[in-house]
Amino acid sequence: MNPPNSARRLTVLASLVLSACAASQQILLDPMVLPRAEARPDEMVQAMVEQTTSTPATTTFQATPRPPPPGKLSSITPGTPSLPVPLSPGGKGKGEGEGTITLAFDQMPLPNFVQAVYGLILKKTYSLDPAVASRKDLVTLRASSPQTPAQIESAARLLLKTFGVAVTDLGAGNYRITPDNAQTGYNPEILRGRALPEVPLALRPIHQLVEFQAVKSSEVIGWLTKIFGTKVTMIDDAANNTLILSGQSDDVSAVLAAIQILDQPLMKGRQSQRINPIFWSADELAKRLADLLNAEGYRAVNSPSGQFPINLIPIAGINALIVFTADPAVMQHVMDWAKELDKPNTTRGVGGGYFTYKARYTNAENLAKTMQAVLGETTAAAGAAGAPAAGTPAAANKSGRVVVNAATNTIIFQGSSENYTQLLTLLQELDKPAKAALIEVTVAEVSLDDNTKMGVEWALSASGARTVGGTLSGIGLGAGRATGGLGISTGGLTIGRLSGVGDLRALINLLATSSKANVISSPRILARNGETATIQVGSEIPTISSQQTNAATGGMGVLQSVQYRKTGVILTVKPVIYSGDRIDLDVTQEVSDSTRVGVADSPIIDTRRFETRLSLKDGTPVLLGGLISQNNSRSETGVPYLKDIPGAGQLFRTNTDNVNKKELLVLITPYIVADDHDAQEITDAFRNQLGEWARPKGAPTPPMPVLPSLPTDPSAQIP
Incomplete structure (x- = not known):
């Protein structure tokens, strides 16, 4: 080979490598081809470490690659390349930012895979069960994007589970890797009851004792065995009606959830009804009902054994029949037949x-x-x-x-x-509950002057009241028919029937605020239909009824007879309730008080009393008025001594004549209490008036009632 050409080629190759390093911060090394023969785990890990820290053997140039940025790790790519195995999309772990490690495992022995992931990558302390260390399975795992350590650990755990290997987190970075069906290595935890096990070690076996409450354990174990198979070992203790469960925590929890459903009373969720036969015994009626229902096609039995669509259980001691059905319509059908069958027996003799x-x-x-x-x-x-x-x-x-x-x-x-x-x-x-009547009486004393007199009459006229005559006894006053309002000008007692009671109450409150009215009492009393009820708030005043002188003692000894007179506010009512929500009321109201000493050292008792009979509708108020008392007083003011001179003293004094009139107003409102529901509503209304302390704990605060507003006509205002 020509040396210049070789140098030129090496220069071009180095330029390409440096350009690739500048374009990516992560260095991807060429995969190293591993032999198919088995390698020891320590040799494999050593080769992997060397691969991540050195360049391939085929590289002959001396260029130093750019180091990875802080926090980045070099990828580990043992084995031969193959198709990537995608993991979590996006490559982000929970709370750990972006992925930092790229995986590419291809045909790696399972023990080596465990050592590479948990020892080298995750740097965890782990123990490997001998049964897993001897496995010869080959593992392939590749990731197309960088992964976080948490994602790698999750993927490895799921992958190992497909090979029948379980990974147990022991805490503090320690792991234990065993076969998935292993139940040894830890002391078992023994529980009793139905509480779900909370086991810190997922592989710790659970032995739980379950006590059945409604059914027999032998009736349930067959269902559980078919559902869960051999995952949980179940031992039936029929003598104690208990079941012993042995297995993993998750499996035992699933069995407990199934037991909660199966351990239910036999008749739970079924309709029940009691029949009290009149003309037949409970046994006879149950037998005839069962025969009749079976003939119709229903499955009925007149005994408590077993669960049937219709169970008829006679109780001879109280001559009662208990019926259980699953459908309300079927129950009604049984009740209809019971009424038809429970008829007089014509074979019995008269009087027998x-x-x-x-x-x-x-x-x-x-x-x-x-x-x-x-x-x-x-x-x-x-x-x-x-x-x-x-x-x-x-x-x-x-x-x-x-x-x-x-x-x-x-x-x-x-x-x-x-x-x-x-x-x-x-x-x-x-034989029905007797109705009762709640009688509400408001007794008020109004001080009358011209303005107040007109105001009271206006209020009654504005509220739509109409007055009617009343028959009174025991008070010596005539009853006159008023021409309007209270009819004060007539001088007699009148009765006004109101369409609404709110306006009059507002008027009385207004007069009381201006010190022109005094609400003497507002008693409420509940009386049973046709019976008399009395309420008294006051005292008993001793009065001398007679005196007698003993002649034997020379007139020195005096024998006195003392009687006690009830005073205060006394209300006596007797309601008679008719159909149509009408009430007849016998009402006696007395307001009395002792004022001063009279004859024979006995006090003088001022009494205002009325007795009447009314016929009202439920909730309709009636007003009784016209009981007027008048007090005349004369006062004299002037210059001392000079005002007492006969004749001329009139020039030095002023005489004032005072006339004080007071009218007694009585407002009566009856309410029919038909049942316990009405009584509870009345009780709740009283509690709301008393305040928060009288309400039951946890009861919501009711909205405040809105009273009817008075007319706003300026010409009719009360001064």
């Missing part, structure tokens, strides 16, 4: 049957009185359970005989089933 009815909402003695009138007999009562019946037994007749057991509030009927069927409908209609 005993029937009991437990009153739920009403006194059994009151119900028995109604039945007595229907049957035309005398009702016998039993005072206590097991005791002989009190009273005169009823004479036997064609209708039957009734006995009341007051201890259990039960009616016992002896007679034919036909008669009892007729009486049962009547009993069920009468």
